[in-house]
Amino acid sequence: MPMVLLECDKDIPERQRHIFLKTPEDDVRECLPIANVPTIPGSLSERGCAFCGAKLVIGGVLKDTIQMIHGPVGCAYDTWHTKRYPSDNGHFPLKYVWSTDMKEQHIVFGGEKRLEQSIHEAFDEMPDVKRMIVYTTCPTALIGDDVKAVVKKVMKERPDVDIFTVECPGFSGVSQSKGHHVLNIGWINEKVGTAEKEITSEYTINFIGDYNIQGDTFLLQKYWDRLGIQVISHFTGNGTYDDLRCMHQAKLNVVNCARSAGYIANELKKRHGIPRLDIDTWGFNYMAEGIRKVCAFFGIEERGEELIADEYAKWKPQLDWYKERLLGKKMAIWTGGPRLWHWTKSVEDDMGIEVVAMSSKFGHEEDFEKVVARGREGTYYIDDANELEFFEIIDLVKPDVIFTGPRVGELVKKLHIPYINGHAYHNGPYMGFEGFVNMARDIYNATHNPLAYLAGQDIRDPTPLVMPERLREVA
Amino acid sequence: MSMCEIATAKVPEIKVAPKERGGIINPMYDCQPTGGQYAGIGIKDSIPLVHGGQGCSMFVRLLFAQHFKENFDIASTSLHEDSAVFGGHKRIEEGVMVLAKRYPDLRVIPIITTCSTEVIGDDVEGTIKKCYQALADELPGRELHLIPIHAPSFKGSHVTGYDEAMKAIVKTMAKKGEPTGKLNVFTGWINPGDLKELKHYFAEMGVAANFLMDIEDFDSPMLPNKAIETHGRTTVEDLQNTANAAASLALGRYEGASAAELLKKEHEVPSHVMNAPYGIGNTDAMLRRLSEITGKEIPESLVRERGIALDALADLAHMFFANKKVAIYGHPDLVLGLAQFCMEVELEPALLLLGDDKGGRYKKDPRIAELKKHVHWDMEIIHNADLWELEKRVKEGVEYDLILGHSKGRYIAIDAGIPMVRVGFPTFDRAGLYRKPTIGYRGAIELAENIANTLFAHMEYTHDREWILNTW
Numbered sequence: 001m002p003m004v005l006l007e008c009d010k011d012i013p014e015r016q017r018h019i020f021l022k023t024p025e026d027d028v029r030e031c032l033p034i035a036n037v038p039t040i041p042g043s044l045s046e047r048g049c050a051f052c053g054a055k056l057v058i059g060g061v062l063k064d065t066i067q068m069i070h071g072p073v074g075c076a077y078d079t080w081h082t083k084r085y086p087s088d089n090g091h092f093p094l095k096y097v098w099s100t101d102m103k104e105q106h107i108v109f110g111g112e113k114r115l116e117q118s119i120h121e122a123f124d125e126m127p128d129v130k131r132m133i134v135y136t137t138c139p140t141a142l143i144g145d146d147v148k149a150v151v152k153k154v155m156k157e158r159p160d161v162d163i164f165t166v167e168c169p170g171f172s173g174v175s176q177s178k179g180h181h182v183l184n185i186g187w188i189n190e191k192v193g194t195a196e197k198e199i200t201s202e203y204t205i206n207f208i209g210d211y212n213i214q215g216d217t218f219l220l221q222k223y224w225d226r227l228g229i230q231v232i233s234h235f236t237g238n239g240t241y242d243d244l245r246c247m248h249q250a251k252l253n254v255v256n257c258a259r260s261a262g263y264i265a266n267e268l269k270k271r272h273g274i275p276r277l278d279i280d281t282w283g284f285n286y287m288a289e290g291i292r293k294v295c296a297f298f299g300i301e302e303r304g305e306e307l308i309a310d311e312y313a314k315w316k317p318q319l320d321w322y323k324e325r326l327l328g329k330k331m332a333i334w335t336g337g338p339r340l341w342h343w344t345k346s347v348e349d350d351m352g353i354e355v356v357a358m359s360s361k362f363g364h365e366e367d368f369e370k371v372v373a374r375g376r377e378g379t380y381y382i383d384d385a386n387e388l389e390f391f392e393i394i395d396l397v398k399p400d401v402i403f404t405g406p407r408v409g410e411l412v413k414k415l416h417i418p419y420i421n422g423h424a425y426h427n428g429p430y431m432g433f434e435g436f437v438n439m440a441r442d443i444y445n446a447t448h449n450p451l452a453y454l455a456g457q458d459i460r461d462p463t464p465l466v467m468p469e470r471l472r473e474v475a
Numbered sequence: 476m477s478m479c480e481i482a483t484a485k486v487p488e489i490k491v492a493p494k495e496r497g498g499i500i501n502p503m504y505d506c507q508p509t510g511g512q513y514a515g516i517g518i519k520d521s522i523p524l525v526h527g528g529q530g531c532s533m534f535v536r537l538l539f540a541q542h543f544k545e546n547f548d549i550a551s552t553s554l555h556e557d558s559a560v561f562g563g564h565k566r567i568e569e570g571v572m573v574l575a576k577r578y579p580d581l582r583v584i585p586i587i588t589t590c591s592t593e594v595i596g597d598d599v600e601g602t603i604k605k606c607y608q609a610l611a612d613e614l615p616g617r618e619l620h621l622i623p624i625h626a627p628s629f630k631g632s633h634v635t636g637y638d639e640a641m642k643a644i645v646k647t648m649a650k651k652g653e654p655t656g657k658l659n660v661f662t663g664w665i666n667p668g669d670l671k672e673l674k675h676y677f678a679e680m681g682v683a684a685n686f687l688m689d690i691e692d693f694d695s696p697m698l699p700n701k702a703i704e705t706h707g708r709t710t711v712e713d714l715q716n717t718a719n720a721a722a723s724l725a726l727g728r729y730e731g732a733s734a735a736e737l738l739k740k741e742h743e744v745p746s747h748v749m750n751a752p753y754g755i756g757n758t759d760a761m762l763r764r765l766s767e768i769t770g771k772e773i774p775e776s777l778v779r780e781r782g783i784a785l786d787a788l789a790d791l792a793h794m795f796f797a798n799k800k801v802a803i804y805g806h807p808d809l810v811l812g813l814a815q816f817c818m819e820v821e822l823e824p825a826l827l828l829l830g831d832d833k834g835g836r837y838k839k840d841p842r843i844a845e846l847k848k849h850v851h852w853d854m855e856i857i858h859n860a861d862l863w864e865l866e867k868r869v870k871e872g873v874e875y876d877l878i879l880g881h882s883k884g885r886y887i888a889i890d891a892g893i894p895m896v897r898v899g900f901p902t903f904d905r906a907g908l909y910r911k912p913t914i915g916y917r918g919a920i921e922l923a924e925n926i927a928n929t930l931f932a933h934m935e936y937t938h939d940r941e942w943i944l945n946t947w
Contacts, residue, residue, distance in 0.1 A: 008577060011573065011576035011577055012573060012576075012577070038553060038555055039529065039551075039553040040553070040569070040573055041524075041550075041551070041552040041553050041566045041567070041569045041570030041573060042524060042550045042551075042552070042569065042570030042571065042572070042573035042574040042577075043550070043573055043577075044522075044548060044549075044550050045529070045551070045553065046533070047529045047533065047553070048529055048530045048533045048534065049528040049529045049530030049531075049533070050528075051528070051530060052530050052533075052534070068498075071590070071628075072506045072590050072628035072629045073499055073502045073504065073505065073506050073628070073632070074505050074506025074507075074508065074509065074531070074628050074633075075506075075530070075628075076499065076502055077502045077504070077505040077506070077883075078505065078530065078534035078535065078537075078538065079534070080501075080502075080883070081541075081882070081883060081903075082534065082537060090890075091886075094886070095501075095886045096500065096501060097500075097501060097502070098498060098499065098500055099498060099499040099502055100497075100498050100499075101497070101498055101499045101502075102590075102629045103629050103630065104627070104629050104630055106629070107590075107594060107629050114497055114498070117497045117498065118496075118497055118498025118499075119498075121496045121497065121498050121500075122498065122500065125496075125500060125863065125867070137590075138527070138528055138554075138559075138589070138590055138591035138594075139590040139591060139594050139628070139629060142559060142591060142594045142595065143594065169528075169591075170527075170528030170529070170530045170531070170554075170591070171527075171528045171554045171555055171556060171558070171559050171591055172555075172556055173555070173556075174553075174555060175529070387548065388577060405537070406537070406540055406541065407536055407537050407539075407540035407546050408546065410540050410544055410545050410546045411546035411703070413697060414695075414697055414698070414701060414702075414703045414705070415701050415703075416697065416701060455697045455699070456699060457699060458699035458700075
């Protein structure tokens with residue numbers, strides 16, 4: 001049976017449908033893990049809420065936009081200081097968050113006045129900022145505040161500001177994924193086409209589904225600049241509100257994260273006839289392939305080949321140094337969803353690493369189709385894994401390194417397994433050629449850590465463990 | 476701040492007021508369920524179950540992981556749309572049974588509500604009765620304590636959430652039995668390093684205590700056998716015995732004092748609510764009270780420890796700290812305690828931001844009355860504050876020589892180039908602070924030396940009279 005019922009799940013046997021072990025005999029299409037369905041209460045899942053999918057993942061990245069969260073203070077507090085997306089204007093998105101600080105009287109009598117007041121205060125306190133996204137949260141949705149009416153009123157009173165509303169309370173959908181969808185569709189419905197920017201190149205793209213984690217966007221921008229491609233909008237890494245209003249002006253949508261931003265790419269195709277091109281930006285083979293595809297679209301293949309050749313000459317020897325030392329290392333990926341299929345084959349091809357277990361918090365079945373097709377046999381593919389499952393899977397596959405969040409990282413540290421931040425990276429960026437060398441270096445440093453040997457040593461043991469000679473080398 | 480400013484006869488202005496804006500820019504506190512969860516993880520064999528959207532527990536777990544660099548188990552009822560329409564009590568029942576079955580050693584499940592489930596109006600107490608019935612049917616003989624904790628996010632802050640949770644836990648669990656002779660110690664929201672310091676004092680005094688909660692293992696080891704020991708140490712029996720203590724000592728007025736008062740009301744346990752023991756004077760008061768309650772003498776060893784602290788502080792106060800204006804923000808008990816500590820070492824607290832929302836209640840705080848008596852410079856105390864209150868003043872040109880506060884305000888200090896010492900919760904951008912005490916005599920040393928070294932590094936980095944330290 002390719003679907004696996006783990007020992008820890010004997011009391012919640014429905015979990016069997018979510019855990020797939022790929023074997024040579026099975027027809028993959030028959031038995032994908034069930035995904036994007038409600039979590040079992042009390043199972044200690046890793047999932048977040050729809051609100052955070054909209055605010056924390058996408059909207060909050062914008063570098064010129066006030067993030068007004070209409071709700072109790074916690075929704076703002078908790079989606080602040082939890083991401084690593086710098087910006088080229090002094091890291092505005094990292095520094096600020098806004099809340100209407102809903103209290104009991106607003107729950108009882110309605111929170112619209114409080115919202116209106118908070119919006120005015122925010123613009124008054126930061127007079128240089130003219131753009132805002134307002135988010136609803138669980139309680140404001142439940143009491144039925146008419147947020148859009150408030151926003152309309154404020155925009156009438158303040159003609160120089162523009163405000164976008166995201167109505168996506170935490171309880172909607174089953175995970176973060178719902179929030180991605182709501183923001184995508186809301187934006188195309190209300191904002192795309194409401195501004196025009198100057199076109200400076202005949203080759204124009206929207207770069208969609210990259211959030212400038214540790215500077216990914218900055219790194220890729222160097223490639224676009226060299227290729228002579230104008231990026232109309234970054235959705236949303238280091239992006240601006242008004243650039244995103246101009247998405248209709250691009251000739252091509254280049255999509256990295258199809259899960260969080262594929263929706264808007266599809267709509268741009270439907271409504272504005274802009275083709276969608278999906279690429280992978282993590283990994284040498286993938287990045288090169290992506291550049292080739294984009295250049296082929298514009299008929300600038302030669303520029304692409306030159307860029308790739310130069311980047312390979314510069315970075316490939318460094319990657320190969322790591323590959324030699326990482327060959328056969330076993331890795332687990334426990335992240336949101338798309339990084340499973342972005343990474344499984346790229347770390348295998350470029351670094352010689354075997355990905356032995358993968359878990360997705362909010363991926364859909366199409367993500368599993370991709371990852372199971374790209375991933376290895378003998379590997380576990382899990383939807384919405386919970387803590388006890390992690391322990392059992394670790395026992396089964398014995399990974400050398402786990403890409404996951406910092407909290408789970410602290411947990412697996414006790415099991416003497418190093419973690420690397422799979423969401424925010426350790427020392428990135430990880431995208432592009434240079435980025436993948438960074439990722440290889442971080443994996444090398446994680447898997448060649450003398451502390452792992454020391455941790456396994458019981459000082460009462462009469463035969464001390466011998467540390468391998470030259471455990472670490474200088475790259 | 477010029478070292479040779481001439482003192483003037485101007486009457487100092489001391490303002491106590493709430494912030495004027497309604498909304499928040501950069502919150503300095505989280506919402507109530509966070510406090511409930513922090514109380515819940517302090518219990519041994521406990522997994523709190525948060526009744527709300529998944530973000531309400533996922534981000535709080537991350538917050539604790541950021542601060543303590545540890546993982547804590549917290550579950551969610553994973554509330555979705557259908558529950559918003561039809562009520563979410565079934566999600567609690569299912570969550571409790573799933574936890575009970577999959578975690579056979581589990582003894583306590585604090586059930587913590589959130590804004591959504593309070594608005595929906597789920598009957599948590601009624602649901603708990605149903606859960607006990609279901610447990611009796613499906614897992615006969617299984618001991619499991621379910622504790623209802625109401626933590627609507629639209630009231631108070633994570634500080635009031637903690638206070639409410641401590642009260643709810645004691646209310647549900649306390650059980651009259653044989654006197655234990657121990658003291659209940661409501662520690663407030665402190666770090667493992669603080670708890671170790673408290674335990675040390677109680678050991679030196681020869682007083683047996685029931686620490687609520689015992690969070691010493693929130694700093695837990697990597698062991699050769701790979702055991703995971705990150706959990707609270709306060710047991711079901713400890714909680715039950717809170718009713719049988721000789722007295723309760725609440726170290727702080729807003730973080731656990733309600734639980735001490737409840738035990739007095741319901742179980743006649745005498746309650747002593749005190750200032751949190753930040754600084755020398757507050758620590759002295761705690762030890763004196765301990766001596767009064769128990770009749771035990773304060774030992775010579777503590778007189779010496781106190782002397783070591785004074786010896787360390789005396790090297791720093793009038794030479795390096797005097798005339799320095801300080802902005803402080805965080806939990807009210809911490810901020811007021813730090814302000815008192817500042818007064819002891821000649822630092823001048825000029826702005827206090829109280830991260831909580833209790834309206835005028837702070838005006839009655841004896842610490843504020845005391846500050847008013849001694850402060851001879853202008854001082855602002857803003858309650859229901861946000862971090863923009865500090866940033867705005869800095870941007871408008873108010874000069875502070877030092878910021879004391881948690882990591883959420885780090886960019887104010889970074890961008891304005893103001894020396895900042897991390898203290899409070901959370902302090903994720905400095906290594907290992909949870910391991911060090913801030914309370915007690917040793918906490919005073921840690922604080923003062925951390926402040927001094929931060930000022931020294933700033934002097935060197937900015938080439939501001941760094942040559943003073945060429946000989947010291």
